[in-house]
Structure formats: C-alpha cells, structure tokens
Amino acid sequence: MPVDPILSLFSDRFFMGSVAVYVLAMLMHAVEYAAARDAPAKVLVGAGAPVEAEAADPVEPPAPAGRTRAERFGRMAVSLTVLGVLLHLGSLVMRGLAAQRWPLGNMYEFTSAICLAAVVGWLVVLHRSPALRRAGVFVLTPVLILMFLAGTVLYAQAAPVVPALQSYWLVIHVTTVTLASGLFLVTGVASLLYLLSRSGKAAGLVAKLPSTDVLDRVAYRVTVVAFPIYTFAVIAGAIWAEAAWGRFWGWDPKETVAFVAWVVFAAYLHARATAGWRTNRAAWINVLGFAVVVFNLFFINMVVAGLHSYAGL
Template identity: 65%
Template sequence: MLVDPTIAMWSDRLFQATLVVLLLALVFASLEYAAGRVARAAARQEELAAVGASGATPARPGDDGTAGRATRTRADRHGRIGVSLMILAALTHLGSIVLRGFAAYRWPLGNMYEFTSALCLMAVGAWLVLVRRHPGLRPAGVFVLTPVVLLMFVTGTVLYLDAAPVVPALQSYWIIIHVTTITLASGLLLVPGVASLLFLVKRHGKPASWAAKLPSAESLDRLAYRVTVLAFPLYTFGIITGAVWAEAAWGRFWGWDPKETVAFVAWILYAAYLHARATAGWKNSGAAAWINTAGFATIVFNLFFINMVVAGLHSYAGV
C-alpha cells in the first residue's frame, strides 16, 4: 500500500480545522486591534474633558477612566483568546503534517502543498514564541495572521494535492535536511518581513489609523533584525545543502537554475540587510527595512512564480 487513505483523510480534516481556527484567531486579533483604537480614543476624550471642564460641571460616566480601562481589558481579553486559538491551530496543524507523512510513508515536504503548509506552521510558531517573550508585540498579530491565513487558503485550494509518493528525484535523505531547513528559514522570515513593513508604516505614520496602534518603530525594527539574524544562518545552510544535493543528483553543485538564482538573490538581499542594520547610522532606518522587505518578497516570488510558472530542474510543485 503506497498511501493510507484513512490517515490521509484525517490529515486533510486537521488542515481544514486549522484554517478555521486560524480564521477565528484572526477575528479576535482584529477585535483586539480595534478595541485598542477605541481605548485610545476614549482616553483622549477623557483628557480633553478634564482640561476643559469647570469645577461646577458634573462628572460624567467614564470621566474617571473606567470606560478606558474596561475597553483596554476587553482588548486584552480578545488578544489572549486570539493567542490561545493560535496555539490550538499550531497543534492541529502539526498533527495534519505528521499524519500526512504517515499516510504517504515519507517525509511530508514533497510538494508545494506540503511545503507551504509547513511554512505557515513555522511562521505561527515563531510568532507565538515572540509574543510569549514580548507581550507588547501582540497588537501586531493581526498583520502576521493575515498573510498566514491567505497562504493557508491558497495552500488548501490551489496547491492541494492528494497524499502520494514523491517523484524519484526527491526520494533522498537530502529532502529531510535541505527542504526542512529551507522551510524553517522561510517561515521565520515571514515574521521580519511583516515587521519591516509595519516599521515603515509606523515610521511614516501613514495610514495614521494603522500606525497609532502598532508597537514602537524601535521594537519593530529590533524584532525584524533579531529574527532575521536567527533565520539567515538557516537559510544559508539550506542553500549549501541544496548545492550538495544537486551535485549528488545532477552532477554539479550550482547551475544557475531559476530557483537557485532567485534563492541566491534573496540571500544577497538578506546579507545586505544584516550588514546595513549592523552599520552605524542604518539602525531604525527606512532603507534597511526596505531591503528586508525586498528579501521576503523575493522568497515569495521564488515560492510561487518560479515553482509554478518557470520551468526548471526544481519544478516539483505538482500543480
């Protein structure tokens, strides 16, 4: 038996459940973000009322800050529910990936559906770790969840494939080393990509309705830098192991295949970002953030356009 259909079915159901739970988490993250804006507006109104009120003016409900505290508490409650749902989604998502591997009797990273699914899991896991360590970043969760939910939807519809054995070229232990490393790195790099975009929004203050609620520009810049510092060595190792695998499979380490070329361009961009970010005068600069954003855009381009449109030796998308 090449594939266990029962296990494959449960893998698919867990994936679908994960998407539903992530959608709910996105709803609560959005409610937290919106409630935070209401809290700031209420606090501002209270401040203006306190400045302009005379001693004879009777106190109004909420002028003592009770309404603002209640709104902030509501925002915190929404945020905590959102994080709890993300944890549940991560568990069901991990179960889906593990069952996919058992169903097909192989490492579950053999096509675009499986790769993108695992990338989303890594992004959610990285964000949960960051929020655990730095709770003040939680209001930005809606902007991390949005691309993850979109990717999950595309993965479950456009990229979906039934569980099946991989093509002979992928039947190698290198798929465990190379593809897993690239998946981990790509999932991690989604977070600094979003953080750099939010840094640019915060720095320029436009749109104002978004910028006001975001964490400080310094914290977003620091987040983008630290996660990139962690992900870049993984990405580098993934490229190196890919070259070793290419030599074993095709008799050459590097052949400027489209996927290899774009992956190298992304590596150059991230190396330039880290160098710029570590250079005096570039810290908290928009130029460094743009470079980081361009790096992640290149990874997304490589993931979708190169895999699905351009023909090459790495055309294993299955779609």
C-alpha cells in the same frame, strides 16, 4: 508504497480545522486591536520622520478591576493560535504517515509547513515580547492567505514523491528552507509595519501598534535567527545537487533566485549595522528579501521550468 486514505482524509480535515481556528484567532486579534488604546504619541524631531515618544515596549496599563476587554480578546486569540498550531502540526504529521514519507514533497505541503513555521515563530516572539500581541492580526493575515492558496490552488493528493526527491536530503534541505522562509514572513511583516508607522501614512491603521523601535528589533532579531538557517539550507541544496545532478551549482532558476534572496538578507543585516542605513533603508531591504522569497516560492515553482520543477501541480 500505498497511501493510507483514512490518514490522508484526517490530514485534510485537520488542515481545514487549523484554517478555521486561525481565522477565529485573527478575528479575536482584530477585536483586541480595535479595543486597545492608542500607542504612545509620536513627536516630530526636526524635519525627519515621526519618532516614538517612548522607546520601551508599550504595555497596556491594567484596568482598575481585572483585565481590559482588549487583553481578554488578545489572550483568547493567542490560545486559539496555539490550538491552530496543534491542528496544523497534526495535519502535516498525518500527511507524512499517510504517504509514508517526509511531508514536504509538493507545493501544498511546503506552503503549509512554511505557514506553520511562521506561526510557531510568531508565538515564540510573543512569549519573549507579549506587548507585540497587537500585531497578531497583521501576522495571521498573510498566513491565512497562503493557507487558502495551499488548500485550493496548490492542493495535491497524498502520494509518493518522484524518485529525485527520495533522499534524506529532502529532510535536511527542504526542512531548513521551510523554517527560514516561515521566519522571514514574520520579519517581512514586522519591517512593513515599521515602514508604515514611520511614514505617517495609514495612521489610523497602525496607530495602535507597538513602537517602531520594538518592530525594528523584532525584524532584526528574527532575521539573525533565520539567516544562518537559510544559509545552511542553500549549502545543503548545493551538496544535494552534486549528489543528484553531478554539480554543486548550475544556475537553475530556483538556485539563482535563492541565492539572490540570500544576498538581500545579508545586505539587510549589514545595513542594520551601518550608520545611516539602520532605519528605513534597512527595513526596505528586508521587505525586498521577503518579496524575493515569495517570488521564488510561487513564480519560480509554478511558471519557470527548471530542475526544481516538483510543485506537484
């Protein structure tokens, strides 16, 4: 099928536009973070790690007249993030229309879609817990790093996919993997910030973050949503493998690492429900899970040869 060069060009322009808007949003969040008041003071309980003096979500007290400078910049950052999402979504839609297929056929499209899922997931979290807005700069930073890599190292021209990917299972399997991976980015950042806050290290960097209780709850609740989606994606991949290669499981490198990631996230959810493991240990497991997802996305796709070698590079 011929590729529409005009739509492909507009897709690339929308992608670059979304990156530019995300950069502006990140800068606005950085200004908000710098101008915000410190989070509630931490007190030491026994010989343990610092614990927040207040467990409730910290909300910046309103200024006597109108909104504070930090709140104004924070609101502008969220508005810009929404605009970036619209441009980002438009980029993927036009890429699909240009190539006349589902726009998840190579590493450029897949990485871009993961970033979109992460930002949309973050906006949903903000809608439910506006006090988390101060962490926006830490969420958008890895998103922009991934998008920079997608637009440079991983970029591929719009083109039809190889015959092995011309299946409705591409829509089902790869889309669900994308959604789960984007949400895992949010949980990984939340757990990493949680660990930094509890360790007492980099105190100047994390002093204005929401309480550790809030960060922990975000990591857990988003993982609770992402894990079933990821589980379905693994099962759908096995069914697709049986249809394409005649077996449900063949210990292909990407299959194996995907299963390892599933085990790690299952261990995190179990640890969160186990006394003595629901704090730092559980958070470390969650960070490890996201690291495995990133390893599977880049190293396995780009370095290790296997049946899933469809990176488009």
